[in-house]
Amino acid sequence: xxxxxxxPRYLIKTRGQQVTLSCSPISGHRSVxxxxxxxxxxxxxxxxxxxxxxxxxxxxxxxxxxxxxxxxRSEMNVSTLELGDSALYLCASSSALGVYNEQxxxxxxxxxxx
Amino acid sequence: KNEVEQSPQNLTAxxxxxxxxxxxxxxxxxxLHWLQQHPGGGIVSLFMLSSGKKKHGRLIATINxxxxxxxxxxxxxxxxxxxxxxxxxxxxxxxxxxxxxGTKLIIKP
Numbered sequence: 001x002x003x004x005x006x007x008p009r010y011l012i013k014t015r016g017q018q019v020t021l022s023c024s025p026i027s028g029h030r031s032v033x034x035x036x037x038x039x040x041x042x043x044x045x046x047x048x049x050x051x052x053x054x055x056x057x058x059x060x061x062x063x064x065x066x067x068x069x070x071x072x073r074s075e076m077n078v079s080t081l082e083l084g085d086s087a088l089y090l091c092a093s094s095s096a097l098g099v100y101n102e103q104x105x106x107x108x109x110x111x112x113x114x
Numbered sequence: 115k116n117e118v119e120q121s122p123q124n125l126t127a128x129x130x131x132x133x134x135x136x137x138x139x140x141x142x143x144x145x146l147h148w149l150q151q152h153p154g155g156g157i158v159s160l161f162m163l164s165s166g167k168k169k170h171g172r173l174i175a176t177i178n179x180x181x182x183x184x185x186x187x188x189x190x191x192x193x194x195x196x197x198x199x200x201x202x203x204x205x206x207x208x209x210x211x212x213x214x215x216g217t218k219l220i221i222k223p
Contacts, residue, residue, distance in 0.1 A: 033211070037155075043200065043213040056210050088155055103147075103211075105157035 002027065004093050004106035012112045018079040021109045025072050025093030031055075032074040033103065034066060037088040046089075049074055050096070078111075086113045117141045120201050120214035128222055133188040135217045137201030140182065144206040148175050148186045151198045151216070160186070160199075191221045 005024045013019050025032050033056075034046040045058035049068035068074045072093075078085055088110050092103035118139045127133055137146070148160045161168050161175040163184065168175050172191075177184040188195055201214040 035213075042215045043202075045211055045213070048210075056208060058210070090155075090157065092157075102159050102162055104159065105149075108155045110155070 004091060004104050006089075006091055006106040006109050008109060009107065010110050010112075012114060013081050014114050015081055015083060017081050018077065019081060019111060021076045021078075021089055021091075021111075023074045023076070023091035023093075023106055025074070025091075026104055029093035029095050029104075030072050031094045031096060031101065032068055032072065033092045033094075034074070034076050035090045035092070036060075037090060037108075038084075038086075043090070046076065081113045083113050086111060116215070117212050118201060118203055118214040120199075120217050122217060123215065124218045124220075126220045126222065127191055129192060131191050131221075133191050133195070133219065133221075135186045135199050135201075135219070137184045137186070137214055138182060139184075139201075139203045139212075141203065141212065142206045143182075143203040144209070145204045146177055146184050147202045147204070147211070148184070149200045149202065151200060153197075157200075188219075193221045193223050196220050 007022045031050045033048040035043050037043045047066050048056040052068045063079045066076045088108045090108045092105045094101040094103045121136045145164045147162050149157050151157045163177045172189045174187040198216040198218050200216045202211045
């Protein structure tokens with residue numbers, strides 16, 4: 001079974017631009033979560049989608065948004081980029097929502113904002 | 115105070131040593147995860163615990179629900195165990211995952 005894939009792997013943008021990141025979950029998985037990882041803050045939860053609906057949201061400004069498609073693929077969008085948005089963005093998929101479902105992580109997209 | 119605290123933040127040991135990484139949390143949880151992140155950034159899930167103890171190869175994870183504490187042990191450590199080990203708890207209120215800051219482990223040959 002193919003793992004979680006994320007595209008692109010690396011991205012360089014300038015302040016004020018917007019960016020869209022993509023995540024394809026493991027086949028059959030319906031839950032996709034997004035995380036931001038920065039050296040100072042560690043891993044922080046952005047949002048979780050299940051069956052095209054956002055089920056949970058972390059404490060991030062409205063510039064961060066996402067969506068999930070009917071094939072469970074998910075996209076994350078960041079508008080009006082700021083320098084502080086430079087981070088590794090990780091997505092994880094699991095077969096369902098719930099307590100005991102293990103998450104499988106993608107390799108991440110490293111975003112640099114200049 | 116962070117809801118999930120790991121200790122130590124950094125740990126350097128010699129090959130073969132027994133390693134213990136600790137995780138304490140202050141919230142109600144339904145499960146606790148231990149994950150490993152290598153320098154390239156990839157994250158691998160090691161364990162998911164809701165009670166007791168789990169073992170996989172040289173790795174052992176334990177959790178004490180009453181004390182809100184979990185430990186990850188590595189026996190006969192090896193340089194390839196060098197990585198960041200992260201504890202994350204799933205809240206019992208909304209199933210959101212809250213992450214610890216991670217423990218950077220270096221095993222010297």
